Amino acid sequence: MKCWECDNEGTMQFDMKKADCFDDEIMNFETVSKRWYCKECFERITEERKKEKAEYIRLKKKLMYERAVRILERQDVDLYDYKEALEAVRDFSEKNPDKFDSSHEMVSAAILIYNEIYVKMQYKVAGYRVDFYIPELKAILEVDGNFHKYSIKRDNKRDSEIRSELGKEIEIVRISTKYIEQNAELLVEAIKSIRAERQKIRRQNYGILPEWYKR
Numbered sequence: 001m002k003c004w005e006c007d008n009e010g011t012m013q014f015d016m017k018k019a020d021c022f023d024d025e026i027m028n029f030e031t032v033s034k035r036w037y038c039k040e041c042f043e044r045i046t047e048e049r050k051k052e053k054a055e056y057i058r059l060k061k062k063l064m065y066e067r068a069v070r071i072l073e074r075q076d077v078d079l080y081d082y083k084e085a086l087e088a089v090r091d092f093s094e095k096n097p098d099k100f101d102s103s104h105e106m107v108s109a110a111i112l113i114y115n116e117i118y119v120k121m122q123y124k125v126a127g128y129r130v131d132f133y134i135p136e137l138k139a140i141l142e143v144d145g146n147f148h149k150y151s152i153k154r155d156n157k158r159d160s161e162i163r164s165e166l167g168k169e170i171e172i173v174r175i176s177t178k179y180i181e182q183n184a185e186l187l188v189e190a191i192k193s194i195r196a197e198r199q200k201i202r203r204q205n206y207g208i209l210p211e212w213y214k215r
Helices: 039-073 079-095 103-114 146-150 152-166 177-204
Strands: 120-125 128-134 139-144 171-176
Touching (some): 039 103, 079 103, 103 139, 103 177, 139 177
Antiparallel strands (some): 128 139
């Protein structure tokens, strides 16, 4: 089979699907897997793709951060009060590009930092990765987009397994992105309020949440 780049017949053929330098947001593996490379071209292309992916992630996080600032900017807040917290989020994102999946998570992190609340971001627990683990508030914060309303059953199972590992005093608090966009300053108050409500309902129902509440 001929090399996709140089057209030479190679004694060693490499399937680009096996390279770890691609992101499924950018490349379609079903298409990429049909291209083959000789050893020399494969090594060169792989190195180029790694650099391109790193630059793509850098620019993506930069735009995500700008959108986070704009989300707060559109609200009735003094943006300069949050400047230090936002810059801390930006710096953390640059050093840890895997820690934020959305601008709304960045806004949430800035609010928590501003309120001097210690938080573990993208925390791994019970085989899952949660957005924020907040020991001080005894809560897991999940910043959910609209698609989560279609995965209630799966989320309930996930939440149960997480609480089994962290303890019954921990509650999973889900905040919709639309509320982050409307009034992010109320985030900490909302976390405390929702956690207290869930704990109260559990006490009234032998430690479990009724199906009506889960829905």
